[in-house]
Amino acid sequence: MTLAEKIGQIQSAAPAIPRLDLPAYEWWNEGLHGVARAGYATVFPQAIGLAATWDTDLLRRVGDTVSTEARAKYNAAGPKADHDRYQGLTIWSPNINIFRDPRWGRGQETYGEDPYLTGRLAVAFIQGIQGPDPAHPKAIATAKHFVVHSGPEAGRHAFDVDVSPHDLEATYLPAFRAAVTEGQVGSVMCAYNALHGTPVCADPELLNGRLRRDWGFKGYVVSDCDAVDDMTRFHHYRADNAGSAAAALLAGTDLNCGGGGRYAYADLGAAVSQHLVTEGAVDQAARRVMSARARLGAFTAADPYADIGAERIDDVNARALALEAARKSIVLLKNRNNALPLVPGSNLAVVGPNADALGVLEANYHGTAVQAYTPLAALRMAPGVGTVRYAQGSTLAEGVPVLVPETALKTGAGSGAEAGLTGDYFDSLDFSGEPRLTRTDRTVDFDWDKVPPVPGMDARRYAVRWTGLLVPPGPGDYTLAVRVDRCFDCQGHDPVRLYLDGRLVLNDPGTGKDSDLMVPLHVEGTSPHRLRLELVHSGQDQGVRLMWLAPAEVQRAEALAATKGADAIIAFVGLSPDVEGEELGIAVHGFDGGDRTDIGLPLPQRQLLEALAGTGKPLVVVLMSGSAVALNWAQDHADAVLAAWYPGERGGRALAETLTGSNNPSGRLPVTFYRSVRDLPPFVDYAMAGRTYRYFEGTPLYPFGFGLSYTRYAYDDLTLSATDLAAGQPLTASVTVRNVGDHPGEEVAQLYVTPPSGPLAPRRLLAGFQRVRLEPGESKRVTFQVQLRDISGVDAAGNRAVEAGRYQVFVGGGQPDFTPGVEKTVDIQGRQALPK
Numbered sequence: 001m002t003l004a005e006k007i008g009q010i011q012s013a014a015p016a017i018p019r020l021d022l023p024a025y026e027w028w029n030e031g032l033h034g035v036a037r038a039g040y041a042t043v044f045p046q047a048i049g050l051a052a053t054w055d056t057d058l059l060r061r062v063g064d065t066v067s068t069e070a071r072a073k074y075n076a077a078g079p080k081a082d083h084d085r086y087q088g089l090t091i092w093s094p095n096i097n098i099f100r101d102p103r104w105g106r107g108q109e110t111y112g113e114d115p116y117l118t119g120r121l122a123v124a125f126i127q128g129i130q131g132p133d134p135a136h137p138k139a140i141a142t143a144k145h146f147v148v149h150s151g152p153e154a155g156r157h158a159f160d161v162d163v164s165p166h167d168l169e170a171t172y173l174p175a176f177r178a179a180v181t182e183g184q185v186g187s188v189m190c191a192y193n194a195l196h197g198t199p200v201c202a203d204p205e206l207l208n209g210r211l212r213r214d215w216g217f218k219g220y221v222v223s224d225c226d227a228v229d230d231m232t233r234f235h236h237y238r239a240d241n242a243g244s245a246a247a248a249l250l251a252g253t254d255l256n257c258g259g260g261g262r263y264a265y266a267d268l269g270a271a272v273s274q275h276l277v278t279e280g281a282v283d284q285a286a287r288r289v290m291s292a293r294a295r296l297g298a299f300t301a302a303d304p305y306a307d308i309g310a311e312r313i314d315d316v317n318a319r320a321l322a323l324e325a326a327r328k329s330i331v332l333l334k335n336r337n338n339a340l341p342l343v344p345g346s347n348l349a350v351v352g353p354n355a356d357a358l359g360v361l362e363a364n365y366h367g368t369a370v371q372a373y374t375p376l377a378a379l380r381m382a383p384g385v386g387t388v389r390y391a392q393g394s395t396l397a398e399g400v401p402v403l404v405p406e407t408a409l410k411t412g413a414g415s416g417a418e419a420g421l422t423g424d425y426f427d428s429l430d431f432s433g434e435p436r437l438t439r440t441d442r443t444v445d446f447d448w449d450k451v452p453p454v455p456g457m458d459a460r461r462y463a464v465r466w467t468g469l470l471v472p473p474g475p476g477d478y479t480l481a482v483r484v485d486r487c488f489d490c491q492g493h494d495p496v497r498l499y500l501d502g503r504l505v506l507n508d509p510g511t512g513k514d515s516d517l518m519v520p521l522h523v524e525g526t527s528p529h530r531l532r533l534e535l536v537h538s539g540q541d542q543g544v545r546l547m548w549l550a551p552a553e554v555q556r557a558e559a560l561a562a563t564k565g566a567d568a569i570i571a572f573v574g575l576s577p578d579v580e581g582e583e584l585g586i587a588v589h590g591f592d593g594g595d596r597t598d599i600g601l602p603l604p605q606r607q608l609l610e611a612l613a614g615t616g617k618p619l620v621v622v623l624m625s626g627s628a629v630a631l632n633w634a635q636d637h638a639d640a641v642l643a644a645w646y647p648g649e650r651g652g653r654a655l656a657e658t659l660t661g662s663n664n665p666s667g668r669l670p671v672t673f674y675r676s677v678r679d680l681p682p683f684v685d686y687a688m689a690g691r692t693y694r695y696f697e698g699t700p701l702y703p704f705g706f707g708l709s710y711t712r713y714a715y716d717d718l719t720l721s722a723t724d725l726a727a728g729q730p731l732t733a734s735v736t737v738r739n740v741g742d743h744p745g746e747e748v749a750q751l752y753v754t755p756p757s758g759p760l761a762p763r764r765l766l767a768g769f770q771r772v773r774l775e776p777g778e779s780k781r782v783t784f785q786v787q788l789r790d791i792s793g794v795d796a797a798g799n800r801a802v803e804a805g806r807y808q809v810f811v812g813g814g815q816p817d818f819t820p821g822v823e824k825t826v827d828i829q830g831r832q833a834l835p836k
Helices: 003-009 047-052 056-077 105-109 115-130 165-172 174-181 204-214 227-233 241-251 264-273 279-295 316-329 375-381 552-562 603-613 632-637 651-660
Strands: 140-146 187-190 220-223 331-335 346-351 385-391 421-426 437-441 445-447 462-470 476-484 496-500 503-508 516-523 529-537 543-549 568-574 619-624 640-643 713-720 724-726 731-739 745-754 765-774 779-786 800-802 805-812 821-829 832-834
Touching: 003 264, 003 279, 047 056, 047 105, 047 115, 047 316, 056 115, 056 316, 115 140, 115 165, 115 174, 115 765, 140 174, 165 174, 174 187, 187 204, 204 241, 220 279, 227 241, 227 264, 241 264, 241 279, 264 279, 316 651, 331 632, 346 375, 346 552, 375 385, 375 568, 375 651, 385 552, 476 496, 476 503, 496 516, 503 516, 552 603, 568 603, 603 619, 603 632, 640 651, 713 745, 713 805, 713 821, 731 745, 731 765, 731 805, 745 779, 765 779, 779 805
Parallel strands: 140 187, 187 220, 346 385, 346 568, 568 619, 619 640, 724 821
Antiparallel strands: 331 640, 421 437, 421 462, 445 543, 462 529, 476 516, 476 543, 496 503, 496 529, 713 731, 731 779, 745 765, 745 805, 800 832, 805 821
């Protein structure tokens, strides 16, 4: 290859080289909890929900399914064909940053706050993605974002982290070390931020030193998208992109992602001419990335995965796995007087802004499910449930639109009218001809990312017209909003028109930046208004939602009316990817740029819960969110509380099964639920003092590792392989776990070690966990092999060692002080230094 050709190959959109018969390849693909942004795919629970399963075997199987579906899409394009973005086999997952602070909007993408739990789950997911044969991986996983990266989102492109050597070694590096040394991850993504003044993607000690020299990393390093360009524009690390590209390449960044089209590595030719870097450094990076393509089978006809076809995408096995994952992710936080499971035949009032919304199933970085079930839809179909009455009840937060619910939409005025709108789906772009399909859509809440709205239609060319009646639940000032999704890196969106009572109130050609198109509406009573919404699609990704802001008092009154005749109230509350996520353009009370400024349940939802509790009926609160929410009021007043995260395409069904009792909840918290932001250090402070279960000295609302069950478990007969041992000797712990309740269930046995006290010592360390299924009255022996590294300490200089002293070993269904269990001590003699 020429120098220019080699430079082209170390950019994420690598061009074809026809003379070498080398097809174009886009390195960027996403698979956080399913193949993302590439059409139909299985949508598993968001990563934080997968973490709540505490199930390494499940994570391995999820990773295996993700890479199978990625292979199916790759094969469909043709192994020797050009592959566009999201069609490749290089998957930029998992995100193994530490969720150190619940305010971080992208914490939902992680496996929680603990380095050990994160490392165990990451290794399993990576092994599932890549498969058992390192020479022929099914796909290549990418551990990201290396390193010390967890918000705030608004400053992520220029943030310079100042963190102690102790916290770096004890908290921020271990999961990446496990991904490399145990998971044999094929790729690592360097982060946007700087560490101690040096952008991570230009830090030779981190990339060539820690990754390659200390840990033996053999893969390639890819920059986060535009991170090298950020070094020039925001960090001001070098004067131009030639300088930044040279610095990144020399530090060990092999592949440059330019998400906004700003490929800093395009200036490497100039950098070579200016003697900032040699062509040999370009050669080294090119060898690493081309070696990865070779292992993936790009240059050989013998492909062991060539027979994976499109029929494997979201197939019956994948859907069953998505349901299993959703079931295991649900955490029971409170169950006063056995309010759950529900009495068979119960009539239900289902309320809350998250009861019937697709987005809270999908989370961010998601694919498009062939079929997804919201909690409302699933409860209506669930056996053993009586009448279900529904009301939205509130918005998510003040000023944040939510879906116009089915209760406010009717197909017509007659007695035979249905809830929802009539949707006419046209193959034309001007609504000419007969519609291919006419159907009733309960709501306008669609994710048509690279898929047609109707089977057989062209996914890039159609028009849809919805007609019917808007029936406001009461008088007041409303705001209608049409949210039109745009493809990543696209300018503008699909044109839309909205008519009310025959009057055109919105005519947006899609050339602006806003995706939320707002229309004020004042309503005197509850008379229906004729509504027509038209959408024309002729581009790439597509999704559309008809949303509103309704008067809070009117919504609460509607919710209270829905409780009449109900035996129990199920309130689906929390957050959504509209308010927490990656670099969002939101600035309302409690939220800023995708992060949170307040960890409490937003006021409109809190007021809704208080009103519902006033009915005196049993109140079950289901939290759907990507992070911990301070549910202080619910803990004090609700009868039961569940944490369901963003549970994926089968999340609604898993919740219905859990509420009715056919699924016994077995999830455990991967994060601490604090009571207030006052319990937390400043968000921008990366020091770990006062953070997470390892260093927090206060009393949490719900502790890390916590989770109740419909049955009860007991622990006894803890035995250790030794109670006195020399530093460096192995330690084995065994315990008997018994189901002493009336329901079958799965317990998560957790082993914690409390090290000798010291100025930097954590309060305790998770050092083992196992899932165990038990029938009523059944007992099993569970054995843990405790690894020295997992109970070692780190000094102020960042040196790791097993220190002499007395260690407390506890095994139970959660942390000591919060959960019954059994405990013993072990005395370690001497000191054993451990490598970085």
